[in-house]
């Protein structure tokens with residue numbers, strides 16, 4: 180074994196199934212038909228023994244040709260084929276090149292016979308190499324060919340948060356009812372958040388235990404209702420506005436409480452606005468959110484900034500307003516009442532109109548406050564309010 184000939188281990192050919200690079204050997208007939216004729220032609224020139232000191236891979240030219248032809252045919256890739264080419268046909272150290280270089284030392288007749296035989300072997304192995312290379316190259320192209328009929332890989336894209344979707348749906352709904360959007364600051368004067376909305380000075384909501392104070396007289400708004408005050412101070416009736424936004428309460432966070440959540444207040448102020456207008460607007464909202472045939476009711480409830488105040492209930496979607504489930508068990512969603520609270524509302528309190536300079540003898544109005552989390556939880560049966568702000572994409576991707 181010639182140590183300068185790394186492509187050809189000494190055992191090359193000893194294991195017939197493997198070529199110089201360890202790759203499989205194959206029948207060269209598959210590359211160029213008529214191999215038997217070529218081998219016979221070499222054999223016809225008499226046995227050509229190859230001198231061991233030339234470090235060639237076989238004892239005779241016929242054997243060398245057959246072995247190298249099978250290795251070229253079996254080369255598994257272009258790199259293996261290139262290594263074979265260097266070992267066999269390389270201009271510097273290829274074994275055929277080395278054999279040709281011994282010709283000048285030979286007698287004339289022997290030089291002619293061997294010269295012709297070596298050159299035939301060189302040409303035929305070169306032809307086999309060229310055909311094998313062309314096959315490997317075209318196979319590689321096929322393997323890496325771009326299949327334009329395959330579906331593309333979509334890049335990961337996000338989408339609107341479930342609360343944003345609910346907000347946009349409600350904005351669409353109220354836009355259709357003639358409402359425009361009004362936005363007001365999240366950091367708000369205490370007077371706008373409470374006083375001008377008719378909260379008594381000692382109302383418990385004004386306590387620091389329930390409200391985040393930024394500074395004396397400055398709070399994180401606890402509802403979006405301060406927007407009414409700002410809008411009415413800026414504009415004259417009629418007003419038909421919705422107030423989407425984030426609000427804050429100093430709450431212990433648990434499955435049904437967050438210290439921040441989202442609301443959308445609505446306000447309609449004009450002459451002769453009545454409870455009937457409020458009821459029809461709220462029923463339109465409930466049917467849009469819950470379903471066309473949903474049953475609703477208004478029950479009285481106290482809020483400082485409305486008089487009278489009311490709560491809109493819809494028939495419990497779980498028990499269909501029955502209060503009990505099929506087996507007779509109490510419905511866990513409505514706790515047996517058959518109703519589920521959707522929002523608070525009412526007629527705007529005269530004191531709120533006075534605080535912004537409107538004359539309560541001239542104008543009337545209704546207002547309502549929708550909780551976006553509560554609406555989304557009812558719509559999608561989401562059990563925990565905390566999920567909305569945890570930003571777990573496994574949750575968010577469901578909507």
Ligand SMILES: [Zn+2]
Nearest residue numbers: 495498510513
């Ligand atoms: Zn129920």
